[in-house]
Amino acid sequence: MTKAQVIVFFILSIGILLRVLWLGKYPTGFFRDEAALGYNAYSIWLTGKDEFGLRLPTVFRSFEVFFLPLYVYLTAIVTGFFGLSEASTRLVSSISGIFSLIIIYLTASKIWNKKVGILSLLVLAIAPWHIFYSRGAFEGNLALTLFSGGFYFWIKFKDSKMTIHFLISLVLFSLSMYSYQAERLVVPLFLLASSAVWAKGLLTISRRLVIPSIMILIFLSPLISLTFKPGGYHRSLGVSIFSEEPPGYLADSEISLIHKNKVYLRTRQFASLYLSYFSPRNLFLKADDNKQRSVENFSVFYPFMAPMLFLGLLNLLKKRSRNKIDLAFWVFLAPVPAALTSDPFHTYRSLLLYTPLAICVGFGIYSLILAFTSDFYKKAFLCGLILLSFVNLYLFAFDYFVLTSTLRAREWDYGYKEIVKVAVAESSQKIIVDDPWTEPYIHFLFFGKVNPIIYQESVQNLGNPLDYYYNTGDEIRPLGFGKIEFRKIDWPAERGNSGVVFVFFAELLPKSEYESDPNVQLVKEIKYPDGTAAYRIVKIK
Amino acid sequence: MGQIPAGLSLQEANFGLFLSKMFGGFVLTALFVRIPFALLGLSSIFLMFILVFRVSGNFSLAFLSTAILGLSPWHIHESRIFSLGIVILFSFVLLILALSMVFTAKKFVLPFLLLFLASFSVSSLLENNEVRNRVNYERESAFKSGFRFPTVLFSNKVIEGVRSREEIIFDNLDFGNYLFGGHPRQRWGIEEIQKFYAVFLPLFLVGISKIKFRIKYLVLNSGLLIAAGIVFFSLRSPSATLLLIFPIALIIASGLHFLLKPNKKFFTSALLSIFAFEVFIWSINYFSDSSESLFSPRRKIYQELVPALVALRQPEEKVMVNERLGDPEPFFKFYSKNTNGFEFRNFNIKSEKIDADLIVDVLPDAPSPKEALYEENGKWPEEIEVLAVFYDENLRQKAVVYNLK
Numbered sequence: 001m002t003k004a005q006v007i008v009f010f011i012l013s014i015g016i017l018l019r020v021l022w023l024g025k026y027p028t029g030f031f032r033d034e035a036a037l038g039y040n041a042y043s044i045w046l047t048g049k050d051e052f053g054l055r056l057p058t059v060f061r062s063f064e065v066f067f068l069p070l071y072v073y074l075t076a077i078v079t080g081f082f083g084l085s086e087a088s089t090r091l092v093s094s095i096s097g098i099f100s101l102i103i104i105y106l107t108a109s110k111i112w113n114k115k116v117g118i119l120s121l122l123v124l125a126i127a128p129w130h131i132f133y134s135r136g137a138f139e140g141n142l143a144l145t146l147f148s149g150g151f152y153f154w155i156k157f158k159d160s161k162m163t164i165h166f167l168i169s170l171v172l173f174s175l176s177m178y179s180y181q182a183e184r185l186v187v188p189l190f191l192l193a194s195s196a197v198w199a200k201g202l203l204t205i206s207r208r209l210v211i212p213s214i215m216i217l218i219f220l221s222p223l224i225s226l227t228f229k230p231g232g233y234h235r236s237l238g239v240s241i242f243s244e245e246p247p248g249y250l251a252d253s254e255i256s257l258i259h260k261n262k263v264y265l266r267t268r269q270f271a272s273l274y275l276s277y278f279s280p281r282n283l284f285l286k287a288d289d290n291k292q293r294s295v296e297n298f299s300v301f302y303p304f305m306a307p308m309l310f311l312g313l314l315n316l317l318k319k320r321s322r323n324k325i326d327l328a329f330w331v332f333l334a335p336v337p338a339a340l341t342s343d344p345f346h347t348y349r350s351l352l353l354y355t356p357l358a359i360c361v362g363f364g365i366y367s368l369i370l371a372f373t374s375d376f377y378k379k380a381f382l383c384g385l386i387l388l389s390f391v392n393l394y395l396f397a398f399d400y401f402v403l404t405s406t407l408r409a410r411e412w413d414y415g416y417k418e419i420v421k422v423a424v425a426e427s428s429q430k431i432i433v434d435d436p437w438t439e440p441y442i443h444f445l446f447f448g449k450v451n452p453i454i455y456q457e458s459v460q461n462l463g464n465p466l467d468y469y470y471n472t473g474d475e476i477r478p479l480g481f482g483k484i485e486f487r488k489i490d491w492p493a494e495r496g497n498s499g500v501v502f503v504f505f506a507e508l509l510p511k512s513e514y515e516s517d518p519n520v521q522l523v524k525e526i527k528y529p530d531g532t533a534a535y536r537i538v539k540i541k
Numbered sequence: 542m543g544q545i546p547a548g549l550s551l552q553e554a555n556f557g558l559f560l561s562k563m564f565g566g567f568v569l570t571a572l573f574v575r576i577p578f579a580l581l582g583l584s585s586i587f588l589m590f591i592l593v594f595r596v597s598g599n600f601s602l603a604f605l606s607t608a609i610l611g612l613s614p615w616h617i618h619e620s621r622i623f624s625l626g627i628v629i630l631f632s633f634v635l636l637i638l639a640l641s642m643v644f645t646a647k648k649f650v651l652p653f654l655l656l657f658l659a660s661f662s663v664s665s666l667l668e669n670n671e672v673r674n675r676v677n678y679e680r681e682s683a684f685k686s687g688f689r690f691p692t693v694l695f696s697n698k699v700i701e702g703v704r705s706r707e708e709i710i711f712d713n714l715d716f717g718n719y720l721f722g723g724h725p726r727q728r729w730g731i732e733e734i735q736k737f738y739a740v741f742l743p744l745f746l747v748g749i750s751k752i753k754f755r756i757k758y759l760v761l762n763s764g765l766l767i768a769a770g771i772v773f774f775s776l777r778s779p780s781a782t783l784l785l786i787f788p789i790a791l792i793i794a795s796g797l798h799f800l801l802k803p804n805k806k807f808f809t810s811a812l813l814s815i816f817a818f819e820v821f822i823w824s825i826n827y828f829s830d831s832s833e834s835l836f837s838p839r840r841k842i843y844q845e846l847v848p849a850l851v852a853l854r855q856p857e858e859k860v861m862v863n864e865r866l867g868d869p870e871p872f873f874k875f876y877s878k879n880t881n882g883f884e885f886r887n888f889n890i891k892s893e894k895i896d897a898d899l900i901v902d903v904l905p906d907a908p909s910p911k912e913a914l915y916e917e918n919g920k921w922p923e924e925i926e927v928l929a930v931f932y933d934e935n936l937r938q939k940a941v942v943y944n945l946k
Contacts, residue, residue: 247724255829258822271739272721281718285711286726296679303707306714318750344725398695403679406686529686 024087029412038089097134120362231470312360582620626783748796
């Protein structure tokens, strides 16, 4: 093995370890979206239908999120072999993360050289955002890997002009569009921009590309047709900046040139949201506002990488080559879907951005090394870099595995594994669950490993999915199944119902409600890792 | 200048009261309080021109730097209020003018860089409550989770100290902070204002790569010195960080200077058109008083409340003002010139007997039932006769003038 191969292998091993170790245990808790992906995968494997009973859907309706399907179908195969569990649900994302490492090495090596490839690999292997998203069931991470693969083969195609590279690239891009919403916008924009710049080259070989292009369009036709149904646009519309008035809009202002000028205000709003994705404060310091999507004390990249990112981006814009132009398109198009939604700095929706930024950081490090003329200083700089990387990774590991797991367990819907185990084991006529802050039904399905056939027979109020599945974005939830109900509990009226088990989010049932009442037995109080009460399970004697 | 921005800050009120001791009560107007800073702001623009011309020998670059500085919303706003930032900016530009040989020499880059690093390191190690609390919180959380390794290896004052310094640096590296009044991630407790026009961003990026010769070292050296100060003193607010406008304006001007070449006419014309449009829009917004931040220190309420109270008050009547209005005394002294017979303290008419002819009290938005002026049906308590009500946007409460029946 060459020295470079040894280094690549070593970095890759670290990357794999960080993405695979204790996958079922960390992050602590299991988010509702993960449970939905996992349970629907399980249901598909066993019955070919999703939780609503629709056979092989094009999108998965759960919580009106309308997940793109690829993650679920791949996870179905995994759960078929390994059973339904947190680890098996997260495995596809974890493996995607590992493949991303290989792809970034190949891509950066192709655009620049192997040294930049190794540095980019190092940056991604230890990047907080990538470790975080590779350890949860995130379909966006799968989409990112597929897009990255598509990009790699696209730039290979531009150099080789081989039809097979073109076809692989388009297949991967299409699969990414079947994985996450953002890619549905970015892929077409990227291909249009890249093709426009290379129009002359493409025209010379256009005949060979017609059949593969038609095949891909046919492959994408179910997705394209869905675009015009609520199932295809409900989610995007619900979170878009167009769903509410722009900031600065004043309906009763006399200065209509500004305060009622929606074109100006929207442009400004979009510009501020778009630029926030390149803001050093957000990339290196202030993580995603949503605590479920970030790690204590860390944002996307480590702070010491800031000057390197700056150098890398500067180089991208200054010294152009065909591949760098494509990388620039990737960088500047990636945040567009996220910038069209009103949530500021949503790392998940802008996930596509961070791989090319990691490549830029890799190149930035390389250009800094080159700036030193003496070998001694080059080595000293490299040692310093490795030391900084190690220290930051060490602190990240503590903050991720200890602090975040302790302090953000609530954001990850922690507690349901135990709730299901305890509540179901308790003999009772009925179990009623009152938790308005998550989707308790999906957790009961997942952790109870409820047979989908039995669920679909006993579920209340879902009706025939063909009547509503793609056609409406209205909230549709099961009221219950079997002896389990999910609703608000009228405690004063229901506390006398003997034999019923009530599951409360802890804040909804103070201790005084059961400590002083001999008829109410506390079955279990489930606590978060920091010791605060999460849920209370009580039974009426 | 006396009207925009509307209302006075506590600093302005106190400054006015200080000036009135020397010059008499006629200076107790917003205009007089703000004039010194306007003059310093104007002077800083002239000094900028002299400095850049002296350093670069290029008239158009000097003119552009001055124009960028003078037209920036940041500089305009700070010149129109009580601003220590403007005082420091003026002094700083004067200092650089006097020591331009130092600030424009390549050999001083390293010392300034070392100064910055020293500032970063020393301030990281200084004790402060925020760091201490954070460390304790993290260690306690780790212990609760069952983590049994020594937490000092992962969470200690050095690590948190470094993080707190990084926070200061990156807080000042945000596009929203400079171009969009903090949007979309406004900082809590900091007055966010638009500092530059969005069109300055491409000019800034061009300027970074096109900045030349002694101006380059001027920007570097002054930038490092300013950054050292910002990090050491944990500066975040627009006034406190105003010095940054100096190197940033130089870079933007360098970018614009590069683009104002015959072969880039179309692109430059487009940029200048956008620039003119943005100046126009900002001016309308600013001078219609529509652009105030959530955390503006200016208390507009006193502009209306105090004159109204003075009009309602009969001679020798005793007035009780609740301190929950937020430092009312300096404002009352400023606007009414004479607060004999006024008493300022916290009180609750439900729990104590108030001996006053007129009372100025508060009722927060979404009040708790324990509030003195709270009534379930939205009416006022029967024991009071309300004479006037004013809404305080800053503290999200009503200021109520009443007397007891």
